[in-house]
Amino acid sequence: MRRGLIVAVAVCFGSADALADVIKLAPAGDPTLVSHVSVPTTGAVIRATNGDTEAAVQASAAYQHGNNGLALGLKVTGPISGSSSTPSNLASLDGLANSTTVELAATFMHWGVQSLFKNAIPIKMLCMKYLNRSGCGRSDLTTAEAQREFDKLVDYGHPFLLRLGGRVGYRSIDYLDSQTLAPLTTSGYQWGASAGAGLIIPSWGAFGVVYQRQHALTPQDQSVVCTPLAPVGALGCSKNSVGAPVTTNTNLLTAEARVFVGWVALDPSVTVDPSRRITAVTIPFYFLKSEAGGFIAGVSPSWRSDTKELNAVMFVGGSLSLLPAGLGP
Amino acid sequence: MPSNFEVAVGGNALIRMFIDDSPLVINAGTASANLSPGEYVLSWVVLGAPGDTYSIEITKPATAAWKTAVTIDTAGKDAGIHWVEI
Numbered sequence: 001m002r003r004g005l006i007v008a009v010a011v012c013f014g015s016a017d018a019l020a021d022v023i024k025l026a027p028a029g030d031p032t033l034v035s036h037v038s039v040p041t042t043g044a045v046i047r048a049t050n051g052d053t054e055a056a057v058q059a060s061a062a063y064q065h066g067n068n069g070l071a072l073g074l075k076v077t078g079p080i081s082g083s084s085s086t087p088s089n090l091a092s093l094d095g096l097a098n099s100t101t102v103e104l105a106a107t108f109m110h111w112g113v114q115s116l117f118k119n120a121i122p123i124k125m126l127c128m129k130y131l132n133r134s135g136c137g138r139s140d141l142t143t144a145e146a147q148r149e150f151d152k153l154v155d156y157g158h159p160f161l162l163r164l165g166g167r168v169g170y171r172s173i174d175y176l177d178s179q180t181l182a183p184l185t186t187s188g189y190q191w192g193a194s195a196g197a198g199l200i201i202p203s204w205g206a207f208g209v210v211y212q213r214q215h216a217l218t219p220q221d222q223s224v225v226c227t228p229l230a231p232v233g234a235l236g237c238s239k240n241s242v243g244a245p246v247t248t249n250t251n252l253l254t255a256e257a258r259v260f261v262g263w264v265a266l267d268p269s270v271t272v273d274p275s276r277r278i279t280a281v282t283i284p285f286y287f288l289k290s291e292a293g294g295f296i297a298g299v300s301p302s303w304r305s306d307t308k309e310l311n312a313v314m315f316v317g318g319s320l321s322l323l324p325a326g327l328g329p
Numbered sequence: 330m331p332s333n334f335e336v337a338v339g340g341n342a343l344i345r346m347f348i349d350d351s352p353l354v355i356n357a358g359t360a361s362a363n364l365s366p367g368e369y370v371l372s373w374v375v376l377g378a379p380g381d382t383y384s385i386e387i388t389k390p391a392t393a394a395w396k397t398a399v400t401i402d403t404a405g406k407d408a409g410i411h412w413v414e415i
Contacts, residue, residue, distance in 0.1 A: 051359050065356070066352065067345075078408050109343070111343065112376045115347035115349070115351075115352070115372055116347070116352045116370070116372035116373075116374070116408060116409075116410050117347060117349045117350045117372060118350075120410055121371070123410050124410070124412075127410075135409065135410045135411040135412050136409055136410070137373075137399060137402075137407055137408050137409025137410075138404075138407045138408050138409060139399045139400075139408070139409075140409070147404070151406070154377060156374060157374070159376065200376065202376055202406045203405050203406060205405075245346065260378055260403065265378065
């Protein structure tokens, strides 16, 4: 089993005042910028292993009208060290991880919720019963019994979101010709498209599913190639891809949950490549909070079934929120 | 016609507010309405992560001034009502 330590640093920033306001009021929903079922938020992240370092920067804008919201995100992701000809050490099934890609994503969110007006009198009676005043909030009630009674009078709704994303990149791969062992380079465009849906469940967290289609330029498996060194019979050996790269079309299915358990948070996801029967699991675990109260740091172990590769990501940055940016006050 | 009822909203949770049965549109942290004299119910529903915060403050009219500030607990939700006399 291969183990590595990835250190990730995420930094959230806002640009225009309006966007900064949005970010302030509804903090980043995905500090690691990898979720396909969260609303795009503005931020940056670096993920690194011993062999590879990957960076992502995303700008976003969000709009709200009534119960509906729309967020747009433009993200640039790419390797900033490591060879583009070798498979990424990052334990994901992202076939485009070895090239710089640009992704445009749009997320629509709807939260339909009713006024408490129709239950104003029962709520008033409940407030009088427990607090001896005519108005109150759930948080004012100090007993579980009172809060249960209160919740029976309130419909919190179930916000849901739909996300569509498109991604394109360009990759160059160095390889050796399979007949002559001459060094060659092939370049080409790669692309990916994703569609996801998520549901927010009050008192529990959130759940989402994503389908991704990726068209990638993939190098052949690496081999150790030894060639004679002049003038005597010594050999020089190196690890190279032998044979021209191939284009692959991959379908990926991901299920992701966001669970708040007391004062910690989990954001596990499972991605499956059905045709190759490969599974990748990532479990971001948030346990550090900012002064403002949001989850900002933690550790994220990840594992994939084919390589048995286990990595651990440490990250700090924008807050993890139950609810994505752009739909706050 | 200028509004005679204004509410300032802050925090980082998702919030919906109503005055009686009508939604209050929150724009840049402020919601407003023009109300006839009488008694109204200000209500709100909030979702967020534990530790998220929200605040609601009636800034207009001065006679109805009122404020609440809440940190969301592990339930991840909150709601409430406040009676307003215009």
